[in-house]
Amino acid sequence: MPKAVSVGVQAADLGRLAEAVAGLAEAGAERLHFDVMDGVFVPRLMGGAELFAALRRVTDLPLDVHLMTAHPERHVAAFEGADRITVHAEATPHLHRALVEAERLGARPGVALLPGSHLSGAMGVIGAVEHVLLVAVDPGFPGARFVPAVLQKARRLKEKLRELGKEGIAVGVDGGVSLENLAAIGEVADFVVSGSAVMKDPGPEANLRRFYAILEGGKA
Secondary structure (H helix, E strand, C coil): CCCEEEEEHHHCCHHHHHHHHHHHHHHCCCEEEEEEEECCCCCCEECCHHHHHHHHHHCCCCEEEEEECCCHHHCHHHHCCCCEEEEEHHHCCCHHHHHHHHHHCCCEEEEEECCCCCCHHHHCCHHHCCEEEEECCCCCCCCCCCCCHHHHHHHHHHHHHHHCCCCCCEEEEECCCCCCCHHHHHCCCCEEEECHHHHCCCCHHHHHHHHHHHHCCCCC
């Protein structure tokens, strides 16, 4: 499947939301990634239903919502209008319920795993998801670095999906993605999530061109 980049919109200037999102679309962004952190499942507060609703009003780009919250089944409905909703296997005993609720809202459901989590956390619901998102940093901790072991986890996941005849399920990597490690990530992932590496100088347009060039097997 074609490689994709989901741009972490919260790395943009949210004080000028409409302008920032329009700029990303003009720069070639095809998908936007919206993080929700509750300060419980991860030690940081970020995102929320009101900000998401404002974002949805100002863009037609596909929106990927990543719920890093405890008991996501209680919060999925607040993000109606998302194109994809991803919930963490570690966050609830009612994982299947959260995924079913996401699909009911018209979103493509996905399951996410933290760096230290075993693939078994996703395999139990693999028939209910469109994608698996492997988080490659410890989210919510300032200065968290990319965890290289996630690349091997992605390879094992791809192998398991092939064995099950589920190659159509996309595998993504989120966190610490940069131009320096993108080639290695692109070998094992179908899509990547990146915010700061896209936004930094020389700007989203130039950086996205470099991202896609690398993901397509060329040089930046």
